[in-house]
Amino acid sequence: MPEETLTDQEAYFLERVDRGDRIEADDWMPEDYRQQLVRLIAMHAVSEIMGALPEKEWVPRAPTLYRKLAITAKVQDEVGHGQLLIRVAEDLMRPWGKNREDVMDDLFTGRLKYHNVFHMATPTWADAGVIGWLVDGAAVITQGMSLSCSYAPYARALQRIVEEEGFHIQHGESICMALAEGTPMQRAMLQDALNRWWPALLMFFGPPEKSQLSTHQLRNIRYRIRSKTNEELRQRFFSKYVHRIWSLGLTIPDPTLQQDPFTKEWTYQQPDWDEFRRIVSNHGPRSEARLGLRSTTYQEGEWVRRTIALSPAVG
Amino acid sequence: MQRWTIEEAAANPERSRLVSELLWQLADDDMIIGFRDQEWLGLAPHIEEDVAFGSIGQEEIGHAALYYGLLEQLGYGKADDLASLRTAAERRNSVLVEQPNGAGHYLESPHYDWAWTIVRHYLHDVWETALLGGLTDSVFEPLADAAGKILREKRYHLAHQELWMRTMAAHDPDSRGRLEDAWRRVQAWAGDLADLGPSGADFEAAGLCQSVESIVGRYHVRVSEMAGALGLPAMECETRQNGRCGEHTEALQQALDTLSEVYRLDPTANW
Numbered sequence: 001m002p003e004e005t006l007t008d009q010e011a012y013f014l015e016r017v018d019r020g021d022r023i024e025a026d027d028w029m030p031e032d033y034r035q036q037l038v039r040l041i042a043m044h045a046v047s048e049i050m051g052a053l054p055e056k057e058w059v060p061r062a063p064t065l066y067r068k069l070a071i072t073a074k075v076q077d078e079v080g081h082g083q084l085l086i087r088v089a090e091d092l093m094r095p096w097g098k099n100r101e102d103v104m105d106d107l108f109t110g111r112l113k114y115h116n117v118f119h120m121a122t123p124t125w126a127d128a129g130v131i132g133w134l135v136d137g138a139a140v141i142t143q144g145m146s147l148s149c150s151y152a153p154y155a156r157a158l159q160r161i162v163e164e165e166g167f168h169i170q171h172g173e174s175i176c177m178a179l180a181e182g183t184p185m186q187r188a189m190l191q192d193a194l195n196r197w198w199p200a201l202l203m204f205f206g207p208p209e210k211s212q213l214s215t216h217q218l219r220n221i222r223y224r225i226r227s228k229t230n231e232e233l234r235q236r237f238f239s240k241y242v243h244r245i246w247s248l249g250l251t252i253p254d255p256t257l258q259q260d261p262f263t264k265e266w267t268y269q270q271p272d273w274d275e276f277r278r279i280v281s282n283h284g285p286r287s288e289a290r291l292g293l294r295s296t297t298y299q300e301g302e303w304v305r306r307t308i309a310l311s312p313a314v315g
Numbered sequence: 316m317q318r319w320t321i322e323e324a325a326a327n328p329e330r331s332r333l334v335s336e337l338l339w340q341l342a343d344d345d346m347i348i349g350f351r352d353q354e355w356l357g358l359a360p361h362i363e364e365d366v367a368f369g370s371i372g373q374e375e376i377g378h379a380a381l382y383y384g385l386l387e388q389l390g391y392g393k394a395d396d397l398a399s400l401r402t403a404a405e406r407r408n409s410v411l412v413e414q415p416n417g418a419g420h421y422l423e424s425p426h427y428d429w430a431w432t433i434v435r436h437y438l439h440d441v442w443e444t445a446l447l448g449g450l451t452d453s454v455f456e457p458l459a460d461a462a463g464k465i466l467r468e469k470r471y472h473l474a475h476q477e478l479w480m481r482t483m484a485a486h487d488p489d490s491r492g493r494l495e496d497a498w499r500r501v502q503a504w505a506g507d508l509a510d511l512g513p514s515g516a517d518f519e520a521a522g523l524c525q526s527v528e529s530i531v532g533r534y535h536v537r538v539s540e541m542a543g544a545l546g547l548p549a550m551e552c553e554t555r556q557n558g559r560c561g562e563h564t565e566a567l568q569q570a571l572d573t574l575s576e577v578y579r580l581d582p583t584a585n586w
Binding site (some may be wrong): 026049052053056057058059060061062064065066067068069072073075076079080082083086100125178181182183185186289294295296297298300301302303304305306307308 | 349350353354356357358359360361362363364365366369370372373376377378379394395398399404405421422423424425426427429483486487489490493562573574576578580581584585586
């Protein structure tokens with residue numbers, strides 16, 4: 001946005017953002033700000049909704065009573081985050097005459113993307129552990145940055161989400177630790193899952209910027225919707241998790257991975273970014289199957305939503 | 316009345332047998348309905364409902380874990396083994412709760428039936444409420460304590476299913492038709508639900524539960540009142556197999572294969 005051509009209203013809005021004021025749903029906001037928020041929050045919401053499915057595959061199969069309880073609660077939390085976020089997005093879309101049905105339609109038609117990690121296959125129980133520990137760990141790093149987001153309803157939702165994700169990380173880490181300390185079969189299952197998930201975890205943060213920020217990123221940084229680059233977040237992930245992964249006796253499938261002792265910067269093998277683009281455009285290993293699962297059950301439940309949307313008073 | 320502690324029940328073979336027979340019914344009903352609830356997770360017709368149903372499923376499995384925990388303390392083996400490794404013939408759940416949520420498998424092309432799910436869960440909740448109400452003064456102290464606690468949660472489960480039944484009945488001919496269809500179909504499977512099995516009279520005589528007649532009667536009164544309020548026909552259930560005697564359908568074996576898939580890889584491992 002060329003700041004020399006701003007209207008008074010726009011200039012005042014940016015001044016509020018600059019001084020750290022939080023914007024509420026009913027406050028005036030530039031259309032561009034609204035669009036950036038909807039893009040981000042609707043994507044986050046459908047990622048939570050679709051993100052429930054990979055782990056859900058293991059919910060009915062979780063090995064012990066304790067794990068059955070924990071993973072049911074965990075996946076239910078993810079659905080709850082989807083609900084919280086879709087309501088934040090709905091408030092923003094109201095002036096456009098849109099609601100959550102439009103968000104779901106955009107998901108099914110491919111207009112709205114969801115996170116790369118949730119397109120991946122989850123063939124073993126260890127995948128449930130790796131998702132809880134490292135995918136949620138990566139998500140907290142990204143979401144932690146947005147806790148200071150200028151849009152107050154999103155920041156408030158994130159506050160709760162990030163707190164719950166803290167438990168999810170412990171839950172996932174606990175599954176991984178049990179496998180790492182377990183039988184050779186359990187350790188092999190965990191190592192195999194890490195090998196498969198590693199590239200997807202690096203992709204989660206998005207391509208490195210190489211000092212070239214995208215228009216969306218620049219706008220979001222200007223609006224204080226986000227404050228860090230993809231690469232900064234990925235570096236944080238390495239610093240937080242690489243040593244923990246090693247301490248479980250696991251091998252990270254990247255022999256080039258190392259940290260510069262002086263700059264503390266990690267060097268690593270880039271994942272295949274073309275593959276990343278194929279995955280997020282719904283051509284990942286499980287994209288079609290999961291979208292099919294979600295859209296079929298969504299369509300078949302249409303009569304149920306109609307029932308509660310327009311129900312006469314019931315006693 | 317002298318109440319039995321775990322140790323007192325465990326030390327007396329006849330007491331232990333009676334307590335365990337009742338606990339298998341409670342534990343297996345909740346384990347299997349909780350499993351059916353888990354299959355819905357992420358797929359419910361409405362996102363708020365997904366959250367609600369997720370909670371209900373979690374609580375059902377939590378209750379099952381409590382009952383299996385009591386059986387473990389009575390010396391019947393590790394709770395996780397009891398939940399995952401017992402054969403279908405050893406299970407004492409009602410055949411109603413083992414029936415699938417609809418056509419298809421939860422991982423592939425599920426065509427789940429919401430009206431059936433609600434009506435089936437409603438009947439389970441009415442039965443469990445009636446039964447637990449008859450256990451709050453049980454001679455077996457840990458069960459009396461558990462019944463009081465669990466009843467507080469069952470109130471919400473029941474309120475949830477009743478609200479859905481009323482909503483489906485009142486909304487339009489389509490939703491009402493689906494409710495009526497589900498109401499008719501559950502009758503083929505619900506015959507063994509309100510049944511305490513072959514030892515029912517012994518449970519009563521030992522003071523493990525109140526009179527079987529009053530417990531079963533409370534269930535029937537509540538279901539009839541609901542039928543009356545919604546204009547549904549009186550329920551006349553069939554008993555094809557009696558799950559309380561270990562008779563089950565193929566659906567239970569499929570559920571057990573799935574719920575124990577990981578655990579069976581190595582039941583001696585720490586998961």
